[in-house]
Ligand SMILES: Nc1ncnc2c1ncn2[C@@H]1O[C@H](COP(=O)(O)OP(=O)(O)O)[C@@H](O)[C@H]1O
């Protein structure tokens with residue numbers, strides 16, 4: 001909460017504030033900009049913000065007669081299109097039900113003090129209000145439709161929400177991510193989306209497809225959704241009937257941790273052995289990596305639906321070739337991403353530590369070579385296929401259960417538009433995501449630990465690379481094994497390697513922006529990833545020629561041995 005700002009005041013009472021435009025304008029100009037910039041879910045922090053306004057307000061009735069509001073905030077920037085965010089708001093006063101205590105609201109949930117209708121209280125993010133959480137869940141359970149001034153809120157109950165589960169106690173999960181998460185009776189997981197788009201969230205599409213049209217059981221079952229069906233045009237004047245997904249319920253998965261944390265635990269053995277010049281990996285680490293490779297392959301098999309003669313085609317999921325349009329899309333996207341990242345890197349260069357600055361230089365000096373590698377993609381022969389994929393696949397998106405894995409968060413890349421997140425890619429984009437994540441895991445562990453402080457950085461780099469390559473190849477091996485030969489989605493090893501490099505580059509460049517915005521001390525990790533790809537591109541440039549038009553690049557032994 002920002003104590004320097006005096007309390008917001010409004011003459012009308014909280015329950016009728018929805019129509020008090022002056023109050024919302026005041027809020028948007030005073031406390032809200034400071035508040036949203038403290039929130040992990042607000043992605044505009046690193047951009048030059050030019051304004052914040054309350055675009056739409058939905059009213060949600062609470063069981064004690066009070067109300068909460070769902071604010072749709074519009075954030076504008078010096079460049080690029082505006083973004084929209086969901087902020088649920090409750091006003092907590094002394095008269096609020098005794099079951100709810102202001103003391104239970106963490107500092108990060110407190111927006112500011114206010115005097116509304118002559119009553120003093122605190123405006124909070126309503127996810128911390130048990131009454132609001134109950135209202136969301138009860139509305140989903142009973143398939144409610146709530147008319148609003150702009151369209152309606154439609155609460156939909158899915159197959160995974162059991163009869164009789166309408167009164168479960170809830171809590172906010174302490175996950176720090178791009179959305180907000182809560183649980184009901186420790187049985188259901190409700191995700192409230194923060195950054196909003198004019199279309200159905202791909203996560204709902206993907207989870208529904210996998211639940212209804214495949215036997216893939218390594219995702220949590222679908223429990224329902226919250227959708228805002230608009231009737232009014234948005235500020236751009238386009239689309240007057242868009243469906244905006246605000247939330248989704250899934251079954252809660254009993255898990256100890258996600259695979260990021262599990263891998264981190266496994267890496268502890270490795271870390272402690274490094275100063276003794278021992279290379280320690282337990283067999284069960286390889287077993288886990290193999291199992292994740294297998295589950296990833298199975299996920300892609302479930303998402304791969306060839307058009308069978310006579311069978312109804314679901315065009316949203318039918319495989320497609322590497323068309324000129326797709327190539328152009330990917331090239332433009334990568335070029336644009338690179339341009340934005342170079343600019344961001346230059347703007348933030350002086351804030352980087354000397355080692356990160358050296359890596360940044362290598363990246364900057366390789367710009368021309370990277371761009372010509374990307375341009376090559378336009379004319380290269382590619383006969384592999386594209387399908388719908390996870391899109392933001394990394395170790396944090398895989399929950400580790402007692403003996404297996406459950407894959408979550410099918411929302412796609414947070415930085416992309418929803419339309420772009422639904423574009424079909426080679427599934428190697430997901431594979432590249434997981435490979436990058438293993439690289440992150442070992443780098444974060446080895447380079448951020450007291451145990452290795454005294455070690456020569458070059459030696460540490462070699463040790464880290466050894467672990468990474470072993471794990472990467474184990475994952476790839478298990479992944480490719482799922483499909484057998486010939487592989488239905490990849491033409492041959494050359495294509496696998498080329499596409500992997502393209503997606504590895506894209507992912508690492510994407511991550512560079514993520515780290516500059518959220519974890520500047522980790523910037524070195526994606527920079528090292530980018531430099532790895534640069535080294536591989538250099539090898540292609542050396543080998544590309546009439547005599548050897550293509551050679552397998554990554555872990556040649558492994559990939560050549562697979563008959564695809
Ligand atoms: N179905 C589930 N069961 C249990 N925990 C879950 C479930 N889905 C997500 N989580 C937990 O919540 C965290 C955030 O969920 P995620 O879908 O990744 O949200 P975000 O889109 O905000 O990143 C996960 O890392 C995991 O710890």
Ligand SMILES: O=P(O)(O)O[C@H]1O[C@H](CO)[C@@H](O[C@H]2O[C@H](CO)[C@@H](O)[C@H](O)[C@H]2O)[C@H](O)[C@H]1O
Nearest residue numbers: 177178260392394395396414436437440511514
């Ligand atoms: O989980 P999100 O959808 O919010 O994904 C974003 O945040 C991730 C970090 O939590 C980020 O992932 C990067 O860091 C991970 C380790 O924390 C690492 O495993 C991933 O490989 C790396 O990309 C992700 O990129 C971002 O979209």
